[in-house]
Amino acid sequence: MTENLTMAKALNAGLRAALEQDDRVLLMGEDIGRLGGVFRVTEGLQRDFGEHRVLDTPLAEAGIVGSAIGLAMRGYRPVCEIQFDGFIYPGFDQITSSLAKMTYRHDGSQAFPVVIRVPYGGHIGAVEHHQESPEAYFAHTAGLRVISPATSHDAYWMIQEAVRSNDPVMFFEPKSRYWQRGDVDLDAASAEPMHRTLRVRAGTDVTVLGHGAMVATLLQAAEVAASEGSSLEVLDLRSLSPIDYGPILDSVRKTGRLVVAQEAPGNVSVGSEVAATIAERAFYSLEAPVLRVSGFDTPFPPARLEDLYLPDADRVLEAVDRSLAY
Amino acid sequence: MPLSTALPPAETGTAEPVRLLSPEGQLVHSALSEEYLPVIEALPDERLEDFHRQMVLMRRWDIEAGNLQRQGQLALWIPSHGQEAAQVGSAFAAKPQDHVFPAYREHVVGKIRGLDPVRIMAILRGIDHGGWDPRETGNFHIYVLVIGAQSLHATGYAMGIGLDGASGTGDPDRDEAVLVYFGDGATSQGDVNEAMIFAASYQTPQVFFLQNNHWAISVPVERQSRTPLYLRAAGFGIPTTQIDGNDVLASYAVTQSALDAARSGAGPRFIEALTYRMGAHTSSDDPTKYRENEELAYWGARDPITRMEAFLRGRGASESYFRALAVEAEEFAADIRTRTLALQPPPRERLFRHAYTDAHPLVDEQRAWLERYEAGYGDAAAPDTGAAPAEDGAGA
Numbered sequence: 001m002t003e004n005l006t007m008a009k010a011l012n013a014g015l016r017a018a019l020e021q022d023d024r025v026l027l028m029g030e031d032i033g034r035l036g037g038v039f040r041v042t043e044g045l046q047r048d049f050g051e052h053r054v055l056d057t058p059l060a061e062a063g064i065v066g067s068a069i070g071l072a073m074r075g076y077r078p079v080c081e082i083q084f085d086g087f088i089y090p091g092f093d094q095i096t097s098s099l100a101k102m103t104y105r106h107d108g109s110q111a112f113p114v115v116i117r118v119p120y121g122g123h124i125g126a127v128e129h130h131q132e133s134p135e136a137y138f139a140h141t142a143g144l145r146v147i148s149p150a151t152s153h154d155a156y157w158m159i160q161e162a163v164r165s166n167d168p169v170m171f172f173e174p175k176s177r178y179w180q181r182g183d184v185d186l187d188a189a190s191a192e193p194m195h196r197t198l199r200v201r202a203g204t205d206v207t208v209l210g211h212g213a214m215v216a217t218l219l220q221a222a223e224v225a226a227s228e229g230s231s232l233e234v235l236d237l238r239s240l241s242p243i244d245y246g247p248i249l250d251s252v253r254k255t256g257r258l259v260v261a262q263e264a265p266g267n268v269s270v271g272s273e274v275a276a277t278i279a280e281r282a283f284y285s286l287e288a289p290v291l292r293v294s295g296f297d298t299p300f301p302p303a304r305l306e307d308l309y310l311p312d313a314d315r316v317l318e319a320v321d322r323s324l325a326y
Numbered sequence: 327m328p329l330s331t332a333l334p335p336a337e338t339g340t341a342e343p344v345r346l347l348s349p350e351g352q353l354v355h356s357a358l359s360e361e362y363l364p365v366i367e368a369l370p371d372e373r374l375e376d377f378h379r380q381m382v383l384m385r386r387w388d389i390e391a392g393n394l395q396r397q398g399q400l401a402l403w404i405p406s407h408g409q410e411a412a413q414v415g416s417a418f419a420a421k422p423q424d425h426v427f428p429a430y431r432e433h434v435v436g437k438i439r440g441l442d443p444v445r446i447m448a449i450l451r452g453i454d455h456g457g458w459d460p461r462e463t464g465n466f467h468i469y470v471l472v473i474g475a476q477s478l479h480a481t482g483y484a485m486g487i488g489l490d491g492a493s494g495t496g497d498p499d500r501d502e503a504v505l506v507y508f509g510d511g512a513t514s515q516g517d518v519n520e521a522m523i524f525a526a527s528y529q530t531p532q533v534f535f536l537q538n539n540h541w542a543i544s545v546p547v548e549r550q551s552r553t554p555l556y557l558r559a560a561g562f563g564i565p566t567t568q569i570d571g572n573d574v575l576a577s578y579a580v581t582q583s584a585l586d587a588a589r590s591g592a593g594p595r596f597i598e599a600l601t602y603r604m605g606a607h608t609s610s611d612d613p614t615k616y617r618e619n620e621e622l623a624y625w626g627a628r629d630p631i632t633r634m635e636a637f638l639r640g641r642g643a644s645e646s647y648f649r650a651l652a653v654e655a656e657e658f659a660a661d662i663r664t665r666t667l668a669l670q671p672p673p674r675e676r677l678f679r680h681a682y683t684d685a686h687p688l689v690d691e692q693r694a695w696l697e698r699y700e701a702g703y704g705d706a707a708a709p710d711t712g713a714a715p716a717e718d719g720a721g722a
Binding site for chain 2: 069076142243
């Protein structure tokens, strides 16, 4: 059975399924209960599952993450919502110094199945601190898994797999996609494992890769390229840590060219890691250097400049042209 | 305006702290103590001796571990000399079903809960980061070196107890509570303050046990707070008590009362134990650079063990008890030394083990690469990042 859902509704349905499947699953965060979250992702869940399953917390990110760690020690599977990307930093110490290391520090005697949901990225015209892409900080931290869905279907299934994971999972939700509809296949057999890189459009000339909202931009670029005679193969990275390199290598060995696109600043980014690894592992297959298309290495600008800051299809195509020129 | 380097002393309290045992070893009868004295008077001699015994054993352990550090056998030692009463009394107040979240100086609390002291020595010898299973150590959780971070873990755990309905049932042998330790420096951390906010908000069954040893490494408590620290808790809506932290009886009785309240469903409690770190912050510290001898002498005259010994002697404890304890302490220290020196480096597998719980390709690749490298198959073409298989065409 298939339902056509916005990503926000798909996440809501996925969280509902997770709450139904395991009564140790808890949702916690700011404004997620009565309000249903500022993006309404948790709408109706407190009403249906109760205040003991869906907790409105005090306004304190370290408190949310730190207490989720204690709840995990007690056997719960907390799913924390950080309200916006740029407000995750007060919880950064609890995520990186405590949560990420806890299983290792316990030598495996306890697992810490905590999910941290983070609406992230630009394209919503919001004020400062509400449009950032901080995923590289977490991909760099051993002990965390970092994933990001690009579609409603993936959002529905990946959030459920994240909740089932016995490791801490940073779940980055591309908020500009929250209101985009997509078909969700409710048959579990349709769910792709959350750590798999997926080919979402086949092509022959250049591989373009991204995650989250960037995947839609890449598909748009591929349409334009096709009309101009170039065939782009589009990959959805989905998991930023660990990275599933198999499908990327397969694609690059075929096309000989790779462009990696991301909203985040390019310096020491996830895209940098992909570029370096592909250069290491597929050097003799490459016809051109791996190119990155990123946000600039500036603070996220005022919203009226975000279209200049965020890579769009034209910026991707410019890199594709440079790649093809080698 | 330059920061004052010599702050006037902060208020230490609006009233005397709860004290049941005077520095001279006499029971104190006061308006504050009357509530708690019956608890002490009901204790059998053996229990009172065990309070003393654990403090004496801890101090001997401190000496042995300090020596081992100076002999190059430990990377670091974290002494608790002077704080034994605060720790021993509160530790004995917890019931078996309670959960204890230490910072990193509560060695004797762990010992009382059933942790093998050598597990702590292993941390300081570079063998492990902790690595014990709290379910096998009397619910004594692993150390946390990030100052104050454990206060939130404890609060989350206590939230879980509340969600499980495992407190406030009216059965004191089944109801659970959490006891969390931290120091005066930690009270400046956001985590400790957020923990109190969450605890008050969710009315968690837990006791915040602050050991105010007056020094956060070289910074005096006056730099952390201009108000007595126990009063901070009142601002969060948490009932709070200040005790003489060098009085093991006050530590026991007040913590027991607070844990009873928490277990019964009455919400969190806060205790500030006024004590003093007689030694260095750690073996890497040199307190002579920042502390005055007069202060040390003041607190030395209020030693927790001396006063408990005087109390026991006043009650007629036998000389044979003290003689036997002296022998036991030597044997205890010798056993720790022997077993610490016998600790082997962790297996190489510990490097990768449990970085994740579920299978993880990057860690698996790096583990496999290290195995190949160690086995002598590493060659110049192998990347030193440890992860990648050979590049396309290389070596073909």
